[in-house]
Amino acid sequence: MNTAENTLSIFALGGINEIGKNMYVIKYADDIVVIDCGSKFPDESLLGIDLIIQDISYLRENQDKIRALVVTHGHEDHIGGIPYLLKQINVPIYASRLTLGLIELRLKEHGLLRQTELNLINADSKLDLGTVSLSFFQTNHSIPDCLGVVFDTPEGPVVHTGDFKFDLTPVNNENADIHKMAEIGKNGVLVLLSESTNAERPGFNPSESLVGGHIEEAFRKASRKIFISTFASNVHRVQQIVDAAQKTNRKLALLGRSMVNVVTVASELGYLTIPEGMLIEASEIRQMDSQRVAILCTGSQGEPMAALSRLSSSNFRQVEIQPKDTVIFASGPIPGNEKSISRIIDNLYLLGANVIYGSGSATGMHVSGHACQEELKLMITLMKPKYFIPIHGEYRMLHHHSLLAESVGVEKENIFIINNGDVVDVSDQHASQTREVRSGDIFVDGMGIGDVGNIVLRDRKLLAEEGMLVIVLTIGKTDGQLVSNPDTISRGFVYSRDSEKLLNEVNELVAKTIGKSEGPNGNRRNSLRQTVKKSVETFLFTQTKRRPMILPIIIEI
Template sequence: MNMLALRYGDDLIVIDAGMMFPEAELLGVDIVIPDITYLKENRDAVRAIILTHGHEDHIGALPYILRDLNVPIYGTRFTLALVHKRLEEHALLEQADLREVLPGRTVEVGPFEIEFIYVTHSTIDCVALAVRTPLGVVIHSGDFKMDPTPSDQQPFDLHAFARYGHEGVLALFSDSTNIERPGYTPSERAVWPRIEELCRAAPRKVLVSCFASSIHRIQQVVDIAATVGRKIGFVGRSMVDNVEIAHSLGYLRIPDGMVVRAQDLKSFDPKKLTVLVSGSQAEPMSSLSRVAVDSHRLLSVEETDTVILSARIIPGNEKAIFRMLDHMFRRRALVYYDNSNGVIHVSGHASQEEQKLLLNLVRPRYFIPIHGEYRQLFRHAALAHQVGAVSGEVLLLEDGQPVEFTAEGAYRREPVPAGRVCVDSGSLEEIEEVVIRDRKHLSEDGVVVPIIAIDKHTGKLESLPEIVSRGFLPSENGHEVLNGARDVVLRTVEQSNPEEKMDWSVIKEKIRVDLKRYLNKQTSKRPLILPVILEV
């Protein structure tokens, strides 16, 4: 997820507001957004949110932060159309101030003059930002690659970067995602030959799965289907939504009469059908995941159907994706998921040679690598040193680390609150770290509930303690350990004085401490212990 704050005096702009999906250990968390404590503390200074493009890791947090920061949002046409859809879903559209910008044009926000520079990426309508400040020009690359033959014929604006490099650039913030890849990232057009070959050779229907925001890829699949005499279908909410948005704005060209309605896909001649399906990362309950196990009402995979996974396998998703592909293989489908026999996917991020070219074009005084894991930022910084195009300093920053630029130099300042906020998208409520910790605790060691009934007048036990456990001790000696736990609870209560027995909070804590010590000694586990006292 991506977010950067740029401040001059009492004016502040925010560049991007992304989200990410949770890692496996974040149990019960739906999405993760940036911690905006600093922005809330300085909300009177925030003038606008500027968006570079429409990927979720750059716009996904907007519905969650606009409640605290309802400021104008600037973006290109397609990016704002995606934002419009998200805000509409969260009933926030009426109060939002969306301002469309065109690549090559400038807008003024407070003391900032911002030029939107067209760049190529894996989606459309992407821009870098050249922010003119009283101290100099700051360039934010956004996500980019230098595609010499983009499928929409909108080239990367090398001239704008060169113009600013000639004028002089104070600082360059640049995407580091593909810094570990040598050479150049292939053009989007590189996928056409192999996908066309597979579609021509396919004995039955063809299923292609890619990211729903990859409009260039979707356009090529539509064009290939038309070339080989097939009709096209679209399955999956995000796929259908993005196709409708791109088509309505004129970014996606689909010949009349070519689209097969979703409800007609199962009955349509499979030899003349190509279907674009969302869910390339095998997200739970995504369309492709359900198709793989034959639980989708509109689409199924049959023997000799062709399945093309035209998307990068994002680290962390490997197990789920390969499990999904296994189901396809079991159904005797023809499955293609890597570039080993021809290119079916290319990245949208710049590789090392493109990064070198950008550095040489811009020749900034200061360089700050962004958008990557720390090792990628480190390697990008090393590449900048190697190129030698940075006249001042290369700054390697952690999240929350401010840097102040002055006429004399660049200085690191005291860190500000930053990091992640876990959100339950159903309730839009933030989930505290202690809740995540408890969930992890429960998943690993289970829960033990000692239940005792005490006479509220005399403080005496009315019956022997009961021990209820879940997710704890499946082994053979489980009953023996729980019988011992019952004895520990009984002994703790009997050894407590009358005042302790009458104070439920004290007796609960004593039971919890004694039982925790006993269970840890017996099992080396630390289950969550929740004593329950019944008054009788």
């Protein structure tokens, strides 16, 4: 990479053409600032994979230049990769209070807390990091304490919005600082990177505070126990649930590890106000009058091991859902989770519960945390960017976001829809995208990071859909003929006891195949393996229209 020393470079190592694993890099001269380090959950095609993180080869190679990792807020897709990053390189982290609190939880789990430099910042902080200086502005989102970042570079100001929406009547009066944004944009920014999650959605989000009213109404109507589920990190939503419980004179129990963790951190740091004596233990619920208790639980996305899923299958030791209990989904489904959520709703109805959920009932128990089209246009209008890079979204979102930018006056040729790794270089106020750095997906599976690659995944897919057949052949070293009958073991293909005939036929076929082949030596053993594989494959496909993985094992004695 030959770039002029005084070039401003901007690129993503994650977050583009995907929702998840956000990581953006701003570099000027020898100073690199990294923004966010998220993880991403695999879709069902990545069999057995736990988590996806960024390929950070670039950061490893340029370690000495990294001045900071700035984290805009505490969601998984912005902090979930931090432990894996820190296992490879050491960087000082800068984040606001709640964000730091949530990062600390994560570092504790990975035993990385002590060795990491954590720096507290807020919307008024200023950081000088070599040739670049940073300032911040408060935004609204579905978690408190979100920051947008302004990079003052010798080329001009670069703004990264973080995740945001505009909520003009926010819970706790935590207003987005529109005045500061206007001030930043007054003279125009050089480059704006803005999030695109809801760029397909017209309009302007309703305020989070509306949700509070709907929750309170549902609490008032409920005649027995209330179960309510939301993202633990949606602290404002949790606050409104606490408020509804207080107003309707109910105690509150927390179910699910992440709910307990986040509520504890948020309360300690003052983001959540829970009245003395309101919280009860799960073990106390059974002794309470059912009209006097509400249960706040994890699992609103249908996660099979979370509290709500276990409650719905009557598989939670300390409490059960009974007829006429109320269950509220104070959440929207993340695309892909609809089916698991529906299954839980079915089970809840079977238990006799009154279920309040989004689809088809307009109950207003959720608003999105991401700016819709009018809000996105407001942000671009405030910032007046010369160059615009839509980030944080699938391609269709980036595409729609770029149309929005055009509609509020950004020149079409000044909009860069990039891929992860594509570098936008700005030099003498002129931006261009001609080169790229390495980027990609790294799979975390158990304790392995990056050891599961395409070959392993391809095998898993084949095993998953067709199963396998191990054929053990014991043959004489000299004559290459079978010493005993072939033995066949199948898994995930057919159930052996039911398919004895088929497997016997395979053994006979193999015996015949071997009989015809010549004695093995060196390569011939390999070719024998191929011959057996091929003939069994053909036979089974004709008989069953399936293609299990065939593993011939040849033992010479």
